Amino acid sequence: MAEDSVPLAAPAVAAVAEAAAPRRRPRGPGLWAVLKYAALTLGALAMLLPFLDMVLGALRTPAERLARPPVYWPQDPQWGNFVRVFDELPMLRWTLNSLGVTLAITVLQCLTSAMAGYALAKFRFPARLAVFRFAVGAQMFPFFIFLIPWFFILRYFPLAGGNGWTGSGGAGFLGSYTALILPFAVSWYGIFLMRQFFLAIPDELIDAARIDGAGEFYIFFRIALPLVGSGLATLAIFVFLYHWNEVLWTLTVTRTAPDLQTLPVGIYLLRGAYENEATKSVQQAAIVISILPVIIVFLLLQRYYVASVTSGSVKG
């Protein structure tokens, strides 16, 4: 990227500079380069070979699995296993559940984070600092603290799922998509992140709109929000990938509601169904398919994802 932005005159300038002060070459540049590529290649192999192992496993015939010693490289690749997966398992249902739940969480978190981040960045009001500190402090609370209480809050939520005013009588939100979505409607980290992005917008712009008679909600939705588009995209891709892969909570609330299970949870509960060594190829095919959508999303939006991972770490 840096090479593209060098002005046209640069080569000439560089040549002059090189002639004036011959650059001191670091010792053994060849050796360093070789070591560098060797290390990177070795690491990349360690990263990718397990994926290849899974794909090869999905393609083996039962006979190849049961042979002693087992055949590693499938001689007669069973591409049909990838079709069988859809016949034998509710893959489509799981995928749609994953997609719906994850999209709902992403939209909710982006909206609540943007609104709260905007309020904390662009308004002066008495409790502002206290609210901000709360949001930062809340990030310190690990997820496992909430597992038990959330379960029962959703179970005894008043007037939900057949519950009365006192929260008893029905199953509450358990057994509904709300149980999978509502506890993740707000992200403390998202508020923190969006506040950072809104801080970069000049106050003058907002004040000018106020003088022109624009209402606060108009200013937020039509002026401020479009200006943090890339920040919002960064948050969205992060939230999406995180919740697409969420297992623990979904597993906890959908054990008794198979219709709500998502892709990773469905695959997790498969363990028992493919105990038999001969049918494990189908299980492996299901796993390969569960990985594919998110890899495609990742490849398309890589740049934003990298930004979202590193945005909290480097100062300024």
Added chain:
Amino acid sequence: MLSRLNSKEVAPWLFLSPVILFALVFFVLPVGFAAYVSLTTWDSLTPPRWVGAKNYQYLFATDPVFLKTLWQTLYFAVGTLAIGVPLALLVALAFSKVRHQGAWRVAYTLPMVTNIVAVAFIFTFVLRQTDGLLNRLLGLLGLPGPGWLTDPRLAMLSAILVFVWMELGRNMLLFAAGLGSIDESYSEAARLDGASEWQVFRHVTLPLLRPTVLFVVITGFISGMSYFTLMLVLFPGTQGGPSRAALTTGQYMYQMAFEDLRMGRASAVAYVLFALVFVASLVQLRLLRRGGMEAP
């Protein structure tokens, strides 16, 4: 009325209202509720019965498993950092000065976007004793292949290695970003003064990278201490691996709550673990401030 709602004084509270409602129902209430439950005995079917600090007493004085899980959790958290951080730094150093960064990045970050269930299943096959990929490769080198997932002495180490594999991409990206934000002129100056590459790294790059290192260590420690989804899938059907050798405190709490229905005792476990993580992260935050970085 509408214009009043749309005013500069009221609008911020309207923007904050969803978050405030959420905080009351899904943060303040649960934190208080869990604290209360931890002082009761409750099977979730009959009303809770107040027992005071008995649950905490039981965990430290009577429970033969709890302290074991704490040590194992610490082993996991420290182990993942001790292996993962230097490895990620090494990869980031090589990565930050290489062409075609996009392609390398894909290779290293693929595990990070793969769901944890798939990762764990991939490795239950890779780590199989008789015909797993790892032992096949070891066999090619003439080395014996141990039972990575069945030997109690190796079970937690296997979980650590899988976790390192999973997190390498994230840490590598963080280090690469940290390296990218360092002004090249410092190391250039050191090189002009005749410093070797190792000296430049040890005395120039590493001190400047301190904030990133601390960020990676702190966030890694917190997530490592509370982690157990991986072990749930990696050691199916067992209660935390062979001889419970890979049972972490988080998973112990989960089993207590949702399998044994001991909500009171499980909440006490959650609070003890939370207190440990909290204190540890405060200590690390102090170090972080000294490292020249404000709130993360």
